[in-house]
Amino acid sequence: MAETPGKQLHLTAFMRPVSLHTGAWRYPGSYPDANFSLKHLKSFIQKLEAAKFDAFFMADHLAVLNMPVEALKRSHTVTSFEPFTLLSALSQVTERIGLAATASTTYDEPYHIARRFASLDHLSDGRAAWNIVTTGNPESAKNFGRDEHMDHSDRYKRAREFYDVVTGLWDSFADDAFVRDVESGTFVEPEKIHTLNHVGDELKVKGPLNIARPVQGWPVIVQAGQSEPGRQLAAETAEVVFCSPRDLPAAKALYDDIKGRAKAAGRNPDHINILPAALFIIGDTVEEAQQKRLKLDSLVHYDSAISSLSIALGTDASGFDPDKPLPKDLPETNASKTSREGTIKLGEKEDLTVRQLASRLGGQGGLAFLGPPDKIADELEVWLREGGADGFTVTFPYLPQGLDDVVERLVPELQRRGLFRKDYEGTTLREHLGLPRPENRFFTKTT
């Protein structure tokens, strides 16, 4: 296919230092010590920048005990660097790639969040993004003085107000507030400082923020919600939506729904990039890629895997024969129907044993693209053209090889087809994503 001037994909890398997959630290050639080795993280982000990825996106957790101890002892996923300190460090070894940090609206203060993202945005010359999460894991509550986790709708209510406060604090100073006039002695013009004085149902914050307006006006807003309030919050506020549809029809439905809600909320739907999360495994053939995945899944310890399967089915799976398919006579349970039926269907479709199915769920389930670069490029092109995605939130099966395969084999194929940039055109993450710089709600630009 010749290079076309049409729409291009956006690609962000969704990362944990060793990989999101719980078996990945045991995969041959991986770096089991990457959680506390900045050297590895530097090399990952520098490769992603050389491949012109839009952003490096760090997943996060606020607790260790979010899994049974038998799973915890096998897992590399929750004990690592804190996102702001990590991304600030990485901002100094990169120049263009975006830096997205996860931060919770349930267990932090808007003044701190606004300030840290503004600071990261200044330190990186306009590359920060905030992944707004409401923190679903009830164990986190116990690390922050609460016995009970805030319920789902209260968390989303607070999140919506939190967003208003944070963006309001980012607008504390007009872009031209700091005049620094040595002669007169005026450093900042008081009439260009806005005191927010927010008093709402959940939050009370005076302001102003003690940092100049971010380089990007506001750091880019990222969100992952798939639930009803999650979709609505995303439609009203997000500029990048990170979602988990199972297949293209589901993706198209979600895409249309969120863009429709955004339009209804008075937003330009082009200013929301919908980037489904997907695992990418490159092989010379589809079969080779599938073998890599089976091998990776097999590295998830059975103790961890079987508990994931039990949760998905809503029934204790530990008595099933691990080397046979799922029993046919599974009881009806209280598990979510989608989760239960999806799991059964997955087992049938890929002809998986209980062990393989459990390992898939205990490792990393969900959408995956497997095979040679040209086949995957064909598929991504269909997703882009048919309105299933504006790009992808890329996850790698294992590091560094899984990342190297994507940047060395898949990205060049996408670039050849004109589906992905060959170089950054702007300097800020907003520019990479085709997003406008927000106006300051309190100050009109002086011309």
Add this chain to the structure above:
Amino acid sequence: MAETPGKQLHLTAFMRPVSLHTGAWRYPGSYPDANFSLKHLKSFIQKLEAAKFDAFFMADHLAVLNMPVEALKRSHTVTSFEPFTLLSALSQVTERIGLAATASTTYDEPYHIARRFASLDHLSDGRAAWNIVTTGNPESAKNFGRDEHMDHSDRYKRAREFYDVVTGLWDSFADDAFVRDVESGTFVEPEKIHTLNHVGDELKVKGPLNIARPVQGWPVIVQAGQSEPGRQLAAETAEVVFCSPRDLPAAKALYDDIKGRAKAAGRNPDHINILPAALFIIGDTVEEAQQKRLKLDSLVHYDSAISSLSIALGTDASGFDPDKPLPKDLPETNASKTSREGTIKLGEKEDLTVRQLASRLGGQGGLAFLGPPDKIADELEVWLREGGADGFTVTFPYLPQGLDDVVERLVPELQRRGLFRKDYEGTTLREHLGLPRPENRFFTKTT
């Protein structure tokens, strides 16, 4: 004086990007834009590292409106980078110098604080320090949902408990907890993870922390308290005390008091470094240095300066003749006696006009060493030998020149006398400061 193998000074640089002095951004050759220019900060810290300073120490504020608007418009001191994001970035352009961040026990959560300092310590290979502050400024409360500031004794009570929780969280993992045994699939040994389960008067935190034990065991603990509860908290917990005595006799009394309290609390007094804060102005002569200071003070706008003088005297000073000495018949007021009498004495001693006195207070008062390097080195040696200090928290009048003068002229003189290191001997901040790595209270080291 020949090189002696005796006790050496410790030097930390207490920084705001433009300088702590409110007039500094107007001083010839300064960088008024340093608050948002990482380039300048990189050059400052790299010069300090080349001079073998123990640490780079970032002052912090949690509000803008901690001064009248007439002072605020003239001030560069409160709008800048957030400390963790800044120091993490600077950790990547330095290798040995310590990185001390201010963090509040009143307006943050122990889980976040423990996690960020641990992360900074890992990212910097053992160079982090936590300056524990209780946040004295009542305006900060309003940025964190409270109408009323917590009172002094409650803040110190919370700070003491907060310290126990943070250090307890740092001890969540034994140093050898992460075994990463690819063969067996054990990433971390559950019996080497401690769940804190803290329930106290002020805080309730479950744990464990989701990051490995810091490289230094615990980041170095810094504190500034001079009040009664501040001194006691420092004696019980601090490893570096940053204080503000007016002169050597006051410094000796404070030094003896804090070391005595530490001994009474069962600590080794050698494991508390007492580092008075002082302004250093180098000149070829004392007179030249004094002229530099007068010039710098004159750059503090009279609007800001006079309100500082009024506060210090406890009476409205705006009606005084700016070009004459303080009136003799000042009324008795409710201002702190120390502050009022100290101000009057300072005006008499240096024969200052109202304008000069106001500018001194509005700029940067307190202890200062002025003059040629050999004279200052003589003085510092006396302070060290007579037990007034273990070193100094150095503040620079203006940047970069005030810093260049110290590192290029004073430090070599101190090194020549054997009073300051010529090279770092260790790699961590604890090693620079002669501090032991704390034992993990929950796990005995396996040998």
